[in-house]
Amino acid sequence: MDDCLFCAIANGDKPGHIVFRDEAVAAFLDTRPVFKGHLLVVPRLHVETLTDLPTDQVGPFFLRVQTLTAAVESGLAARGSFVAMNNRISQSVPHLHVHIVPRNPKDGLRGFFWPRTKYADDTEIEAYAEKIRACL
Template sequence: MSDCLFCAMVAGETGTVGVYDDDVVFAFLDHRPVFKGHVLVVPKTHVVTLLDLHDVGPYFERVQAVTRAVMAGLDAKGSFVALNNVVSQSVAHLHTHVVPRNPKDGLRGFFWPRTTYASDEEAREYAAKISAQMS
């Protein structure tokens, strides 16, 4: 879709910091991460909700691989993996949040604090750590 931000990211039309890219998904750093290393995984085909996704298995295999890479690349003890359908969905394109977690990291319930990267270089460093685990 020409007016979809995530479709533009998939097409390489934005300055998004990518983490993983194949024929099924594009994964990239969230520009307002809950914690540094927060990744969004989107299907390359434009679908709005999980209910619209026809081939669920390959999508979630990639979400699982990205989750593993986030944890290993950032030495995170756990993860928070979530998606919204319509309500609280900031972009009308299916996306799954993969957030690195550690004990006592301050995340409580659904009150998601947001942070920023100190620089584009720092964001690229986080992306490189995660990408290196995707082989």
């Protein structure tokens, strides 16, 4: 889709801090992370919601989500993670995406209130991307 931000990032047409990309998915750091290392995983095929994803792509998509979740936890020494998806409501970009947020005890995240943080600069965001990439 020509005007989709996530398609443009996944295809390399717009900049993004890509952690992983293959024929099925692209994974990149959220520019407004809940916590540093917050990853977005999108299917390469433009679909808006989970119910729009072709059945034969559901398994491959979630296998990558599973692998990337492990990489986020391991690469960032997180004790756990929060994995979430919205369908239409609260989707800031109308392209299916899964949030993988590194979690630690007493990190302050409560319920569905998602505070946002910022990276200091491109060097810091790329350092987080590399920590996750190293665990893939």
